[in-house]
Amino acid sequence: MDFKQARKQFEIYKKLYLDGALTLDELIDKVDMELEVEDKEGNFWKIDEEYENWLFYDRKNNEWIEKTPPEENHENKKTSDTVSSYVTEIQIPSSPVLPENLKKFCKECGNKIEFDHKFCTKCGTKI
Numbered sequence: 001m002d003f004k005q006a007r008k009q010f011e012i013y014k015k016l017y018l019d020g021a022l023t024l025d026e027l028i029d030k031v032d033m034e035l036e037v038e039d040k041e042g043n044f045w046k047i048d049e050e051y052e053n054w055l056f057y058d059r060k061n062n063e064w065i066e067k068t069p070p071e072e073n074h075e076n077k078k079t080s081d082t083v084s085s086y087v088t089e090i091q092i093p094s095s096p097v098l099p100e101n102l103k104k105f106c107k108e109c110g111n112k113i114e115f116d117h118k119f120c121t122k123c124g125t126k127i
């Protein structure tokens, strides 16, 4: 199993879990037992169920550490122009807020008036 296959299978199990077809324990079991990836150097990798990032097995210290596999990095670069990655880059403009100094005051009643209004909204005086 390579990184891409493991990621794909993980997404399937995650959906089953979200649909209630798998319990969290079953999800963890499946990910731990089935989705282990061995790279070209003989190192083991697995996907962290909770954070969905890759963990690399550090044999010197006998522990899983967070690391990005070189192959998955490459995949990401290739697919950087897909619709989903494009959508996340779109910045939603915030509604324009007029600064206070662009407001005027009615000379008759002192009402605050938006700069583009021609008449006072309170007393109707022409600005």
Ligand SMILES: [Zn+2]
Pocket: 106, 107, 108, 109, 110, 111, 120, 121, 122, 123, 124, 125
């Ligand atoms: Zn007024």
